[in-house]
Structures are given as structure tokens and as C-alpha cells.
Amino acid sequence: MKLALAGLTLALTAAFAPAFAEVPDLGGREVTVVTENAYPPLQFLDKAGKPIGWEYDAMDAIAKKLNITVKYENTSWDAMIPAVAEGQYDMGMTGITIKEDRKEKVDFSEPYMRSEMLMIVRGDEARFTDAASFAANPELLVSAQPGTSPFYAAIYNILDGNEENPRVIKFETFGAGLEALKTGDVDLTLSDSTAANGYVAASNGGLKIIGEPLASEDFGFIFPKGSDLVAPMNAAIAELKADGTFEALNKKWFLDYKMGE
Incomplete structure (x- = not known):
């Protein structure tokens, strides 16, 4: 089943695609990512209770690019930005809109989706x-x-x-x-x-x-202020846009995936 605005999402994501960036090797560093698991198809639980979605696949691809080990935690939306701001987690993801007032509390990656x-x-x-x-x-x-x-x-x-x-x-x-x-x-x-x-x-x-x-609105990952992960994440995002990975994930989750199956 195709989703009505998926083509627009694909086109806008492609418009963000920059040239390839130099992606650093972070030597297997563990990165704790907090999410909500309530925002399909970005991240949610399937019928078996397994967390899946666009952002999980994107993080898998980013982890391979940067040589990091990702550990996931779960929290509510209301608690997420304050918890990341306080350094309880290394980063957060749940379709978080990049907004100026939020930039006062956390650092954002470059947009990965509009x-x-x-x-x-x-x-x-x-x-x-x-x-x-x-x-x-x-x-x-x-x-x-x-x-x-x-x-x-x-x-x-x-x-x-x-x-x-x-x-x-x-x-x-x-x-x-x-x-x-x-x-x-x-x-x-x-x-x-x-x-x-x-x-x-x-x-x-x-x-x-x-x-x-x-x-x-543009979506970005969030980090504690001054995090040294922002630049590597931006480099990985840039490369995954440029090499077609994000475009393939858009097709998988916005065009091909059938919610509820």
C-alpha cells in the first residue's frame, strides 16, 4: 500500500543530499540512543513487540559508517528532550522537529528528513x-x-x-x-x-x-549541548543521503511497508 505523501518526502529528502563527507571511525564506541517507539513508521513496535522503523534502520546504517555500538533506551516524549539535555543519554530520536527554542537546550544533527x-x-x-x-x-x-x-x-x-x-x-x-x-x-x-x-x-x-x-518541518537527532557526536553523525548523515541509503529507507518504510502486518 502506498502512502499519499511519500513521494514528496522522498523528493524533499533528496533535495537535502550534499556531497560525500569524510566519515570518522569511532572505534566501536557505545552510544546510548533514547526513543519513544510510538511514531510509525519512524520507530514503533511490531506485533511481536520488536522495535522497528525508519530511524532504527538509519541508526544501523550510521553505526556501520561510524563503527559505533548502539544501545537503545525508551522514554516518553515529555521526558526525552530534558533527559538528553541533562546528559542521561548520548542522543535521542523520535521524529524531533528542529526548532530554535529546542536548540537552546540540545544540539541537533543536520536534518535527515522533512x-x-x-x-x-x-x-x-x-x-x-x-x-x-x-x-x-x-x-x-x-x-x-x-x-x-x-x-x-x-x-x-x-x-x-x-x-x-x-x-x-x-x-x-x-x-x-x-x-x-x-x-x-x-x-x-x-x-x-x-x-x-x-x-x-x-x-x-x-x-x-x-x-x-x-x-x-525538518527532523534531526538530538544530543547534549557540546556533544562530540554531532560532527560524526552529520558526516554519516551526509554520506547516507549521498549514497542512496536514505532514499532506499524511504521506499521501504513510506512506500512498501504495510502498517499492521
Whole structure:
């Protein structure tokens, strides 16, 4: 099953591809990577409970390029950036949007992917078809995780800019907000195109995407401020873009992979 915006994701990733960079050998160094495992197809658990996804495959390729040993840890989205900032982990990955305010707390790699913010609704939704018609109906609610790009898109791209707007129902995880959408407790949730298309493809018609993309965003890995891993990671990212590895992963996870199997 092909995902609707995957071609755009591929094209934009290709646009970032620089020339080959010199990749250092880190001599088998252990690198602890923290993730959420709740953001398909970037990283999530399969039916057997095994963590898989684009970012895991990308990290495998990076590990081979840099000669590092990767150890994975799991935490919630809310805890991730503070934990990496405090040096509890060497780096973090979970489709983290590169934002100026986050750069004050952590260092980012160069972008490894660009995505777009999409509106997800139930498959039978007919009361609104875009951001304007959602905003015009005060009875409609949107779910979001505080502090995330979808939260700010809901507040500033759809609603009135008030971060305490009661129409934004806050959830600790994206999955909880999505379940609220499915059960009718909210009427809309937002996600970047990578996760949005994955959930819609797995819903058997229970979910759909409406309207135009609200915004585009670049994803990067995060590190404690001043980390000596940033430059090697950037070199590996540059080479994996240039040699076609990331393009192959895009095809695998955004075009060929069928969510739910």
C-alpha cells in the first residue's frame, strides 16, 4: 500500500543530499540512543513487540559508517528532550522537529528528513473539511501533546493562538490522542506526514486526512549541548543521503511497508 505523501518526502529528502563527507571511525564506541517507539513508521513496535522503523534502520546504517555500538533506551516524549539535555543519554530520536527554542537546550544533527503537518479525522467525518471549517465550529475538539509541533500547529495554525484554548485536549502520548479521535472524544488530531500516513494506512478506512498541509518541518537527532557526536553523525548523515541509503529507507518504510502486518 502506498502512502499519499511519500513521494514528496522522498523528493524533499533528496533535495537535502550534499556531497560525500569524510566519515570518522569511532572505534566501536557505545552510544546510548533514547526513543519513544510510538511514531510509525519512524520507530514503533511490531506485533511481536520488536522495535522497528525508519530511524532504527538509519541508526544501523550510521553505526556501520561510524563503527559505533548502539544501545537503545525508551522514554516518553515529555521526558526525552530534558533527559538528553541533562546528559542521561548520548542522543535521542523520535521524529524531533528542529526548532530554535529546542536548540537552546540540545544540539541537533543536520536534518535527515522533512515532513508536513497533516490533519487526521475519522473516516466518516463530514462536519468539516479543512482548518477553517474546523475552527469555525466551537464544538469541535483537537487532541495534542503539549510542547510538540502538532500542539503548536493546532494553537497557531488552526485556532486563536491561545495556548490554553479549551478546544485543545491534551494527552501525554500521541497514541492516547489518536484513540480519543477513534472513539469520538475529540474530532481531530495532527501529525507529520510520516506518522499520519502510517496510521491512516493501518486504519482500514477508519481514518482519513483532510485539507492542505499546515506546515513543513525538518527532523534531526538530538544530543547534549557540546556533544562530540554531532560532527560524526552529520558526516554519516551526509554520506547516507549521498549514497542512496536514505532514499532506499524511504521506499521501504513510506512506500512498501504495510502498517499492521
